[in-house]
Every structure is written in structure tokens, then in C-alpha cells.
Amino acid sequence: MAYGLKNWIVAAAGATALLAPLAASAQLGGTYRPENAVSTAVAIVRPSVVAVETRFKEPTLNDDYAYWQELRGARPLYGLWGTGIIYKDPQYVVTTSFLMDEAEYIRVILDDGRSYKATLVGKNKDLDVAVLKVDWGPDLSPTAPPMGNSDVLRLGQPIAVVGKALNSVDTYTSFGVVSAIRKEVPGTQKPTDQFLQFDASYELSFVGGPVVDVHGNVVGMIDQTVQDFSLTNINLAVPINEVVSAADRIISGDNKEIWFGIEQRAMTPIMQQERFAPEKMDVNGDGRDDNVDFGTLVTYIDPLSPADIAGIKAGDYILHLDNKKIKYSYDWDSTVRDFRVGQLVNVDFARKNSAGVWQRMQAQVQVLLKPEDKNKDKDKGTASSGDSYHHGGMSQKFSGRNRNAVFPHFGGSH
Numbered sequence: 001m002a003y004g005l006k007n008w009i010v011a012a013a014g015a016t017a018l019l020a021p022l023a024a025s026a027q028l029g030g031t032y033r034p035e036n037a038v039s040t041a042v043a044i045v046r047p048s049v050v051a052v053e054t055r056f057k058e059p060t061l062n063d064d065y066a067y068w069q070e071l072r073g074a075r076p077l078y079g080l081w082g083t084g085i086i087y088k089d090p091q092y093v094v095t096t097s098f099l100m101d102e103a104e105y106i107r108v109i110l111d112d113g114r115s116y117k118a119t120l121v122g123k124n125k126d127l128d129v130a131v132l133k134v135d136w137g138p139d140l141s142p143t144a145p146p147m148g149n150s151d152v153l154r155l156g157q158p159i160a161v162v163g164k165a166l167n168s169v170d171t172y173t174s175f176g177v178v179s180a181i182r183k184e185v186p187g188t189q190k191p192t193d194q195f196l197q198f199d200a201s202y203e204l205s206f207v208g209g210p211v212v213d214v215h216g217n218v219v220g221m222i223d224q225t226v227q228d229f230s231l232t233n234i235n236l237a238v239p240i241n242e243v244v245s246a247a248d249r250i251i252s253g254d255n256k257e258i259w260f261g262i263e264q265r266a267m268t269p270i271m272q273q274e275r276f277a278p279e280k281m282d283v284n285g286d287g288r289d290d291n292v293d294f295g296t297l298v299t300y301i302d303p304l305s306p307a308d309i310a311g312i313k314a315g316d317y318i319l320h321l322d323n324k325k326i327k328y329s330y331d332w333d334s335t336v337r338d339f340r341v342g343q344l345v346n347v348d349f350a351r352k353n354s355a356g357v358w359q360r361m362q363a364q365v366q367v368l369l370k371p372e373d374k375n376k377d378k379d380k381g382t383a384s385s386g387d388s389y390h391h392g393g394m395s396q397k398f399s400g401r402n403r404n405a406v407f408p409h410f411g412g413s414h
């Protein structure tokens with residue numbers, strides 16, 4: 001997802017402290033000592049944290065880069081800088097995809113100050129993940145940090161954030177706790193299953209850096225700070241399981257945009273009151289009507305898309321995708337995001353008959369490569385690994401396509 005720096009709120013950096021070299025001790029063995037947990041954990045990951053700098057071909061004065069420009073003074077903005085993490089294969093570095101916008105030249109800088117040219121392998125803008133490839137030379141093989149399991153994180157769990165300073169040399173850290181595990185991001189649209197919220201302060205140049213647990217395992221990647229509806233600043237990180245999934249797909253070349261062809265909206269009570277969604281129907285196939293408290297309304301079908309060919313129509317009400325219950329927007333997003341080109345998806349849905357009664361139906365949708373990627377395959381022989389993966393291939397342009405759309409009026413945007 002492309003977004004501008006206006007969504008970024010620079011968190012207070014007063015709690016950050018310049019690190020001194022530390023020796024990893026019993027922490028590596030899993031021993032937890034509160035008095036040195038943070039310093040030891042940070043020492044484990046510090047050698048794997050790099051600065052990432054980009055340069056533009058031309059000066060950029062776009063409002064999207066206003067914060068960077070302010071930090072640099074009145075000079076035209078010639079690039080961005082942030083933080084990256086050595087990946088499992090040390091020739092790769094993962095960072096945030098935003099740093100790669102408009103980048104003509106990329107370099108990474110190790111903790112000891114040595115810098116190396118990097119090239120962009122690809123990026124996944126939905127998950128804000130970019131993968132860089134670095135030629136370290138024959139005598140250097142940087143160490144990747146241990147990767148944790150973000151699925152087992154708990155509310156209140158202590159964490160530390162690590163990042164590079166604005167000068168791309170010094171390493172800073174701050175600590176706090178996992179203050180929330182969100183399904184959706186306030187003020188933004190993100191398809192991650194679980195978006196980590198943390199209360200540790202950080203500088204703007206930390207973006208792309210690691211969130212680590214007390215044992216030195218990377219459990220997330222610093223992404224952004226947003227404001228919720230109460231104007232409270234919320235620090236967010238992409239869970240490391242999502243980062244790894246996206247990075248592996250980029251590296252393998254399986255980072256292609258898929259075409260499913262459905263736009264949808266999660267069920268609300270108002271939708272049921274207005275009869276855009278069923279209140280009762282035989283959901284379990286046992287012949288008895290059940291209260292319907294999940295599902296999503298199809299608001300638009302792309303013409304000639306896989307869903308269109310399968311016979312799904314605007315106004316249908318989807319209950320399951322491949323037997324997975326769809327209740328919230330993130331259920332849909334996370335499920336569709338994992339689809340692969342050629343995959344056959346079983347869609348369980350309901351449709352009103354001529355008497356206005358909801359009837360349960362099924363269809364099988366074959367996921368296809370998005371048409372523009374097909375053209376790239378034809379022109380280049382293969383799809384570019386640099387193409388961003390799109391959750392569902394669902395266009396948001398409605399102009400001229402109303403014959404396949406339904407727009408119920410129960411508030412909010414589509």
C-alpha cells in the first residue's frame with residue numbers, strides 16, 4: 001500500500017539512548033534476567049542491523065517527503081534513509097518498502113561504518129516489505145539475527161526497538177511493551193492478520209528496523225506511527241511472520257499480483273436491517289436456520305474476472321473462502337493475500353431468489369495472474385519479482401462499471 005509521510009508521526013526520541021558494545025551472555029541460552037534483558041537482547045541483534053540510504057535521480061520536493069526535507073534543512077531532498085535487517089540468507093536485507101520509493105541508488109551501511117551498494121529485489125507494498133540484495137565481497141558474510149514467532153506474542157510482553165540514527169552511523173534503542181495486537185490499523189487499510197502496536201519511542205530513521213523480544217529474537221519490523229480517532233499516536237510494526245512470508249515470496253520470484261475480481265464489504269447489523277445481508281439462514285447445512293453473524297457482501301465484480309466467470313455477482317453474500325469463515329475485513333484480506341496463481345478457491349455464498357429468500361450456493365474460482373503481469377510475462381519472459389503483491393487484485397476505480405456494482409447506503413467508504 002502506497003502512503004505518504006503525512007501518515008507518519010515522528011515519535012519522541014527522548015527515551016532513546018546510544019548503545020555501547022555489549023556482549024551477549026546467558027540471554028542466548030534463554031535465561032531471562034530483568035536487569036540486563038534489554039541490553040543483552042539488543043546486543044544479539046545489533047550486528048544484523050544496518051542503515052539503508054537511497055538517492056533520487058532528481059531533487060524531490062513532494063509533500064510525501066516533508067519530514068525528511070525538514071530534517072535536512074532547506075536543501076532539496078535527494079534521498080531517504082532508514083534501517084534494515086540482515087535476512088536469513090546474508091546476501092539479503094529486509095526493510096520497509098517506503099524507503100524504496102523513487103530510489104535510483106541504494107546503499108547499506110554496517111555497524112562498523114562500511115558501506116555497500118545494494119539493489120532492489122522486489123517489494124510488497126501491502127505489507128510494507130522490501131528485499132535488497134547486497135554484494136558484501138568475498139571476505140564478509142554478515143550474520144542474520146534469530147527470528148522469533150510473532151504468532152505467540154502476548155499483550156504486555158516486553159520488547160525493544162533498534163534502529164540507526166539520522167547520521168546512518170550510530171545505533172539507538174528504546175524499550176517498551178506490546179501494547180496491543182491489532183487486526184486492523186486505525187486510520188489506514190492494512191491486510192496484516194495481526195499488526196503489532198508498541199509503546200517504545202523511536203526516531204524516524206528507525207523505520208525498517210527490528211522489534212526484538214527479551215531473548216534477542218526479531219518479532220517485528222518497525223513500520224509507522226499513525227493517529228487513531230482520538231488523535232493518539234500509535235506505533236506499529238509488521239509481525240515478523242508476515243515479513244518472512246513476504247520476503248520469501250519476493251526472493252523466490254512468487255511475488256506476483258493475483259486477480260480474484262471481487263470487491264467486498266464486511267457485514268454490519270445495518271446491512272442486515274436493510275436486507276443487504278441475511279439475518280437468518282441455514283449456515284451449517286443441517287436444515288435449520290441459524291443467526292448469521294459473519295460474512296461479507298460482494299459490492300463489485302470485475303468484468304471477465306475469475307469471480308465473474310465463476311458466476312458470482314454483486315449483491316451475493318460470501319460466507320466462506322476455502323472453508324474459512326469470513327467475519328471481518330482482515331479475514332478476507334489475509335485469506336485472499338495467500339492465494340496463488342492457478343489456485344482453485346471454493347466460495348460458499350448466499351444469493352436472494354426471486355422471492356427475496358437467501359439461498360446457499362457454491363462456486364469454484366480459479367485465481368489468475370493480473371492482466372498487466374501477463375503482459376510483462378509476454379514482454380520479458382517472466383514476471384518481474386519487483387512487482388508488488390496485491391491482496392485480491394481488487395481495483396478501487398468504479399467509473400464506468402456500475403452495471404456490475406452494488407453500493408448500499410449504510411455509511412463509510414467503499
